Amino acid sequence: MTSAREIRMWTPNTILLLFAILVGGGVALYRLTSGLGAVTNLNDTYPWGLWLAFDVLGGVAMAAGGFIIAAAIYLFNWKKYKPIGRPAILTAFLGYLMAVVALFLDIGHPFRLWHPMIMWQVHSVMWVVAIHVVLYTTTLAIESSPMLFERIGKSGALKVLGKIMVGVVAFGVMLSTLHQSSLGAVFLIAPAKMSPLWFSEFIPYMFLISAIAMGLCMVSTEAMLSARFFNHHVDVEIYRGLARGTLISLSLLLVLKIFFLFRSGVGLAFDGSLEGNMYLLEMAIGIVIPMILLLNSRFRKEPDAILGVNILVIVGVLVNRMNVCLFSMQEYSAAQGSSYFPTLMEILLTMGIVSLGIFLFKMAAKHLPLFANPLEPR
Amino acid sequence: MAINRRDFLKATSGGALLLASGATVAEAEVKPLTPGAVGILYDATLCIGCKSCMVNCKKYNTIEEGGALYKPGREIPYDFPGDYPIWDEVTELSDTSLSIIRAYKDGTGLNRNQVEDGFSFVKNHCMHCIEPACASVCPVDALHKDPASGAVIHRRERCIGCRYCQVACPFGIPKFEWGSNNPLIVKCQLCHHRYASGGYSACCEYCPTGASIFGPVEELRAEAKRRLALSYGSTYDFPTQTVDSTHRMPGKVSRYIDRIYGMTEAGGTQYLLLAGVPFDKLGFNPRISDQEYPELTWSYIKKVPVLIAALLAAGAVSYYATRDRNAGKSEE
Numbered sequence: 001m002t003s004a005r006e007i008r009m010w011t012p013n014t015i016l017l018l019f020a021i022l023v024g025g026g027v028a029l030y031r032l033t034s035g036l037g038a039v040t041n042l043n044d045t046y047p048w049g050l051w052l053a054f055d056v057l058g059g060v061a062m063a064a065g066g067f068i069i070a071a072a073i074y075l076f077n078w079k080k081y082k083p084i085g086r087p088a089i090l091t092a093f094l095g096y097l098m099a100v101v102a103l104f105l106d107i108g109h110p111f112r113l114w115h116p117m118i119m120w121q122v123h124s125v126m127w128v129v130a131i132h133v134v135l136y137t138t139t140l141a142i143e144s145s146p147m148l149f150e151r152i153g154k155s156g157a158l159k160v161l162g163k164i165m166v167g168v169v170a171f172g173v174m175l176s177t178l179h180q181s182s183l184g185a186v187f188l189i190a191p192a193k194m195s196p197l198w199f200s201e202f203i204p205y206m207f208l209i210s211a212i213a214m215g216l217c218m219v220s221t222e223a224m225l226s227a228r229f230f231n232h233h234v235d236v237e238i239y240r241g242l243a244r245g246t247l248i249s250l251s252l253l254l255v256l257k258i259f260f261l262f263r264s265g266v267g268l269a270f271d272g273s274l275e276g277n278m279y280l281l282e283m284a285i286g287i288v289i290p291m292i293l294l295l296n297s298r299f300r301k302e303p304d305a306i307l308g309v310n311i312l313v314i315v316g317v318l319v320n321r322m323n324v325c326l327f328s329m330q331e332y333s334a335a336q337g338s339s340y341f342p343t344l345m346e347i348l349l350t351m352g353i354v355s356l357g358i359f360l361f362k363m364a365a366k367h368l369p370l371f372a373n374p375l376e377p378r
Numbered sequence: 379m380a381i382n383r384r385d386f387l388k389a390t391s392g393g394a395l396l397l398a399s400g401a402t403v404a405e406a407e408v409k410p411l412t413p414g415a416v417g418i419l420y421d422a423t424l425c426i427g428c429k430s431c432m433v434n435c436k437k438y439n440t441i442e443e444g445g446a447l448y449k450p451g452r453e454i455p456y457d458f459p460g461d462y463p464i465w466d467e468v469t470e471l472s473d474t475s476l477s478i479i480r481a482y483k484d485g486t487g488l489n490r491n492q493v494e495d496g497f498s499f500v501k502n503h504c505m506h507c508i509e510p511a512c513a514s515v516c517p518v519d520a521l522h523k524d525p526a527s528g529a530v531i532h533r534r535e536r537c538i539g540c541r542y543c544q545v546a547c548p549f550g551i552p553k554f555e556w557g558s559n560n561p562l563i564v565k566c567q568l569c570h571h572r573y574a575s576g577g578y579s580a581c582c583e584y585c586p587t588g589a590s591i592f593g594p595v596e597e598l599r600a601e602a603k604r605r606l607a608l609s610y611g612s613t614y615d616f617p618t619q620t621v622d623s624t625h626r627m628p629g630k631v632s633r634y635i636d637r638i639y640g641m642t643e644a645g646g647t648q649y650l651l652l653a654g655v656p657f658d659k660l661g662f663n664p665r666i667s668d669q670e671y672p673e674l675t676w677s678y679i680k681k682v683p684v685l686i687a688a689l690l691a692a693g694a695v696s697y698y699a700t701r702d703r704n705a706g707k708s709e710e
Contacts, residue, residue, distance in 0.1 A: 037556030044472070044553050047541035075693050077700040108539015108554065108561040112518075115538050119518040125675050126542045127517035128682060170693035177689055178682060185678040189511055189546040192665040204678055332663070336550065 007230055007366040014362065017355040024352010027345045031105050039345045045338035046329065048106075050346045053325035055102035055353055057183060058318045059095050061207075064215025065222075066092020066140060067176035068245075074169040084238060086147060086370050087226060087361075088219045092176075093140035094357045100133060102353055125185045132179035139172040147368040181208040187324055194328040195275045196264035203324070206256055210286075213249040214317040216242045217310035224307050232371045236303060243306045246313060247294040254287050278319070278327045286316015411595050415528035416568070417506060417648030418579055418590055419598040421605065422660070423491050423632035424616060425499040425589035427479055431581035435477045435503075435566075438580035444571025446476060446532065446564055473555040476566040477503035477581055482660050491632045491654025498653060500660040501581070501590065504551045504566035505640060506530050506648035507671075512543035512552055512565075514672030520563070521552070528595070528648050529568035537562045548644055548666045568648070582619055593621030595648050602638045602650050605631070645670030 031039045042049045069088035072078045104110045116130040142161070149157045184207025191199050200206075220242040227234045261269060269279045290309045299305035326340065333339065364370055433456070439445040440454045447455055455474035468475050480502060485495035510530045513521040520536035521543055523529075532552075539562050543552040555561035569579040577583070582592035591598070601621050608614055608631040615626035632654050639657050640647035643666055651657070658664040 033559060035557065035559035035561055036554075037558075037561070043556065044470075044544060045550065047544035047554060071693070071696075075696045075700075077697070077703045079703075106540075108541070108558075108563075109537070110560075112538040115518045115536060119520075119536055121517055121519040123514045123672060123676055123679065124517045124542070125679060126515060126540060128679060130517055166697055170690060170697065173693055174686055174689035178685055182678075182682075185675060186542070187545075188674045188678055189515055189671055190548075191669070191674065192548040192663055192667065193545070201677075332665075335663070 007362070009366070014359070017359045017362075020348075020351050020355035021359060022352075024349045024355065027349040027352065028105055030345070031349070032110065036106075036108065039343065039349075041340055041343050041346070043338055043340065045333045045336045046326070046340035048325055049340055050342040050350055051102050051106045053322045054318065055350055056099045056106070057321040057325060059099040059102065059353075060179065060183060061211040061214045061317055061321060062218050062314070063092040063095030063099075064176065064180055064211040065219035066090075066095075066143075066215070067173050068212060068215050069219055070143060070169045071173045074166050075173065078241075080235075080241065081238060083234060083371070084219055084223050086144075087222055087365075089140060089143045090147070090361065090364055090370065091218065091222060093137070093144050094360050096133065096137045096140060098353050098357045100137065101356075102350075103133075105349070125182055125188070129179065129182050129186065132175055132182060136172060136175040136179055139168060139175060142168050143172060147364070147370060150369050151367070177208065180211040181205060183207055184324075190329075193332040194324075195268070195331060197261070197268050197275055197279045198324045198328040200260045200263075202256060202260065206253065209249050209253045209256070210317045210320055213246050213253060213313055216245045216249065217313040220246075220306060221310040221314065224303060224310075226365065226371070230365050230371070236301075239303050239306050240301055243294060243300050243309065246309065247291065247300070250287050250291050250294070250313070254291065257283065257287065273330075275323075275327055275330050278323050282316055282319045282323055284316075285312050286320060290316070411508065411648075412525065412528050414526045415508075415595040415648055416578075416593065417528070417595040417598055417650065418568070418582060418592055419602055419621065419650045419652070420501050420590050421616075422498050422500055422589070422651065422653035422655070423634065424587045424629065425479070425501065426587055427481060427499040428586065429479050430584045430586060431501060431590055432475065432477055432479060434580040434584035436475070438569060438572065438577075439476055439567075441571075444567075446567050446571075447474060471502060471551065471553055473553045473557075473561075473564040476564070477501060480661060482655055493655055493659060496655065498655040498660065500651070500653065502549075502661070503581070504530060504568070504649065505549050505644070506566075506568055507644050508646040508648065509644075509670040509672050511546040511548060511644070511671035515542045515546040515675065517542065521565075524570060527568065527570060527573065529570040530565075531567045531570050532563055532565055534562055539563065546671065548663065548671060550663075578620065585619065588616040588618035588623075588627055591617055591619060591621050591623070595650075597621045598650055599638070599641065602641075602652055605652060606634055606636060606638065642668045644668070 027039065036042060040049055066089045069081055069085055072081045073085050104113055107113060116127050117134065121127045143165070146158055146161050149161070181204035184204040187194060187199065187203055188201065220239055223234045223238065226232070269276045290312045293299045293305060293309050299309070436447065436454050436456060439447040440452060442448055457468045457474060468478060469480070471478050478501070480500050481497060482500065483497045484493060487495065487497045489496040491498055506529055508528070510521070510523055513523050513530055517540060518536045518538055520533045522531055522533055524531050539554070541554055541563070543563060544554065552563045552565045554563060569577065572578060572580070578592040582590045598621055605614070610631060610633045612631050613628055614631050615628050617623040618625050618627055635653055635656055637657065639651040639653070639662065640649055645668065653660060
């Protein structure tokens with residue numbers, strides 16, 4: 001299959017994306033020259049803000065679709081999902097690249113980003129996370145590379161990749177599973193600061209399961225949107241299969257959430273506090289409403305309804321990441337007389353990074369054989 | 379006046395957490411120390427709030443030989459908030475204040491070491507945990523427990539500025555240079571850089587009343603226990619500057635809260651505090667448990683090698699088990 005050159009480059013949407021990227025780039029430059037204090041509202045009580053919660057935690061969770069679909073195609077041999085394999089893996093690759101960009105700008109000394117590679121500290125979850133990011137981004141690059149080789153006609157490289165791909169995917173699935181849960185494990189150290197609504201020793205596994213739900217929804221949404229915008233056909237059965245997967249992972253998540261809610265005290269969620277309300281919001285839009293919709297078999301089979309569910313779950317998991325990283329610290333921070341709300345520049349940079357991802361995806365769709373094609377060479 | 383800490387913890391959400399995370403709420407064992415472990419004992423009942431410790435902390439941490447606040451060409455970073463030239467106006471620890479004296483005040487604030495209508499000072503700086511959370515989470519080993527003194531030191535040349543230590547430290551000690559364009563973490567190093575030349579923590583050396591004393595942690599613990607055993611109103615010769623000092627100041631013994639803060643908190647610390655007012659009133663987070671914090675994340679990380687093997691094996695098994703699923707229709 002060939003690339004989709006008929007995709008138009010200069011649409012109003014693309015111009016908007018490029019504008020957002022430009023603005024974000026300006027903020028990035030300003031951050032590099034003036035520091036974090038000048039650009040962000042971060043402080044010693046809220047050392048992590050929007051960039052960490054949304055761009056890094058949210059971005060990586062969004063990328064989970066890549067490893068799930070790769071596992072489905074290569075390790076479970078569900079060939080039905082082959083048509084969405086390439087876009088799913090490309091999304092994961094772009095998601096990780098964007099998380100790395102955000103991390104680069106978020107750490108104090110951006111040009112020391114490589115330090116964890118040589119200054120090992122195996123007791124640190126952050127070190128484990130850093131190693132995972134590097135290895136998994138490399139793995140995703142390899143998993144995405146057949147597209148490029150196909151495009152430039154290197155059949156020799158394609159053959160080699162075809163032989164090692166199952167191994168690469170197995171390695172990537174292992175890395176990604178651990179990376180998703182390790183991101184949750186980062187917060188295991190803060191029981192004295194976080195609200196018990198979110199802190200539990202199970203937080204790594206809840207991160208993993210919610211990332212799986214979000215990843216499935218991302219892949220499904222992306223397939224629907226790109227089918228619409230880039231004019232190609234996706235079998236409805238793929239959406240239905242992904243929706244079943246979403247329902248299963250949300251059910252598991254709901255059971256865990258309810259268990260830990262009862263253990264920490266149900267009252268905490270209903271006391272009208274900011275944390276309680278954020279918890280209810282997250283539960284409602286991310287888990288309960290999507291599950292009610294998906295349990296109805298009529299909705300579960302209808303792509304438009306699935307799209308609605310997907311969007312709810314994606315937003316819900318993003319809210320969860322913000323809750324864990326920011327809102328769960330509310331009570332502790334208030335006691336310190338501290339608060340946080342992102343600056344316009346933090347929001348603009350986040351928009352720029354997201355726009356960059358969408359733009360790169362579109363360029364890949366235009367110039368690379370992205371759709372409806374098995375990953376491995378024939 | 380001593381508060382029952384176990385009941386207090388149980389009454390808060392922190393108690394539920396502790397029980398849940400498998401930590402022992404029961405009296406934790408006092409952690410054995412490394413032989414050379416040194417620390418500070420701060421007795422709030424002796425503190426007069428003169429802030430001599432704060433100013434000398436800044437002064438001796440701005441020296442070139444290892445001062446935590448040193449930067450080429452930097453003056454001693456006294457703070458003048460609001461353009462008003464009073465160096466002790468700061469109210470929070472920051473990247474230029476490694477230690478701080480704060481005050482508790484209630485009602486009329488007339489009675490020393492009393493909860494109601496009383497006041498007390500408290501000195502905040504790094505607790506120098508026996509098992510430091512910050513060092514365990516640092517991805518580049520910049521925060522590091524010195525094997526000889528047990529001081530938790532920060533190695534600037536390694537730090538990347540990820541701020542995980544700020545999230546991890548239950549006491550909120552590591553501070554970040556928000557005003558710098560390439561900011562890093564700053565914290566108290568127990569004046570680690572002054573030991574080689576025979577010095578010790580500046581806050582103790584320049585404390586005029588013996589409220590802060592420096593010394594081996596074992597001796598500080600013994601001294602703290604001795605003080606708790608003294609009877610209210612009796613006279614005691616309080617050592618100044620160091621625990622084994624020959625210079626002692628006789629003083630009336632105040633009423634102590636029956637608790638040595640730092641004996642078991644966060645698994646035990648090398649900075650110990652005594653006070654006449656409960657420690658949560660002095661600003662210590664009551665949700666801080668006796669848990670050794672590094673264990674919280676280590677209990678996850680130590681599973682990672684097994685998980686790697688299990689996940690790879692599961693992938694391989696699944697691949698071979700489902701291989702025939704598409705036999706004959708792989709070209710669909």
